[in-house]
Amino acid sequence: MLELYYLKCVDSTHTHLKHHLKTHPYTKPICFYTQEQTKGIGSRDNNWVGKKGNLFFSFALHKSELPKDLPLQSASIYFSYVLKNQLEKLDSKIWLKWPNDFYIMDHKIGGTITTVQKDLILCGIGLNLLAPSKEFQGNLDIDIVPQAMLENYFNALQKSDSWKQIFSLYEVEFHKNKKCKTTIDGYKTSLKDAVLHDDGSITIDNKRVYSLR
Numbered sequence: 001m002l003e004l005y006y007l008k009c010v011d012s013t014h015t016h017l018k019h020h021l022k023t024h025p026y027t028k029p030i031c032f033y034t035q036e037q038t039k040g041i042g043s044r045d046n047n048w049v050g051k052k053g054n055l056f057f058s059f060a061l062h063k064s065e066l067p068k069d070l071p072l073q074s075a076s077i078y079f080s081y082v083l084k085n086q087l088e089k090l091d092s093k094i095w096l097k098w099p100n101d102f103y104i105m106d107h108k109i110g111g112t113i114t115t116v117q118k119d120l121i122l123c124g125i126g127l128n129l130l131a132p133s134k135e136f137q138g139n140l141d142i143d144i145v146p147q148a149m150l151e152n153y154f155n156a157l158q159k160s161d162s163w164k165q166i167f168s169l170y171e172v173e174f175h176k177n178k179k180c181k182t183t184i185d186g187y188k189t190s191l192k193d194a195v196l197h198d199d200g201s202i203t204i205d206n207k208r209v210y211s212l213r
Contacts, residue, residue, distance in 0.1 A: 002029045002154045006147070009036040013058035014113065014124040026060060026120060029158075033057035033150060037126070054139075055146050058124040061157075066121065070163040073210040074200025076100040076114040079123045079157075081166050086153050092142045096170065098177050098191060098202060099211030102127060107138025171196060184209055 010016050013032045020032070036052040063072075070078055080096050087094050097103050102110040110127035128139040129146075177191040184204070195203045201210045 002031060002151075002158075004147070004150060004154075005030075005032050007032055007034040009038065010034050011038050013037060013056050014122065017058040017060060017122060017124075018117070021060060021117070021120070026062065029059060029061050029065065029154065031057055031059035031150065031154065033146060035129075035146065053130040054126065054128050055144075056124070056126045057150060058122065059154075060117075060120050060122050063119050063121060065158075065160075067160050067162045071199040072116065072121070074099070074163070074167075075121055075123065076112045076211055077170060077200045078163060078166055079114065079125070080112045081170050082156050082161070083125065083153055085169075086149065086156055087140070087142065087144075090142050090144065090149075092140060094140070095173060095176055097180050098174070098182060098194070098196075099200070104138045104141050109138045109140055167198060167200065171198075 007013065007016065010032070013034055016032050017030070020030070034056050035054060037056040066072075066075070067078075076099050077096070080100055080102065084094050084096050084102070093104060094109070095103050097108075100112040100114075101108055102112075110125065112123065112125050114121060114123045116122075129144065130139060174196050177194065180191050181188045182191055183189070184207075189204060191202075191204070193204065197203065197208075199210075201208055203209070
């Protein structure tokens, strides 16, 4: 059973989760969420700060609780796509840009970071629910109740759809990436000619790139 904790305001849900795990041994899936984050952590160590009223959450799972066929380097894709599926059921037009950004049409509305800490996978997700931030120029196209949405999301994760099932759906939509860019080795790189592999990695400019961020 998931432990779900609401924080009125926090510097970073991801930092808070890491500190919590240092003093509280992991016994079950745990998640902290807030609608006001002041010093968030994004991919490539960027700041991940959003306006009050948006949604930020970080959770920890033991590796044994993940699908056995999940390539750990593609955990961000897996966690993001399961969330995308839940929001889509509520009539959102959200889609996932490789490997970890949420989009509505051409506007970025959020993102995912995933890190490995011994036998645990730590994942942080942020979504613009209301007003766009400087980094994220759009917002979610439906109204949600954060706690209810998170409960549904973790129920979906606990059903443990295989990576193969999730990837088969993601692969069909990958063509949406062709007009986008992603950051590789610090440089913006077009995904126009990217080739997606079944472990979630891509080949671009003759280089294999993995998605763990």
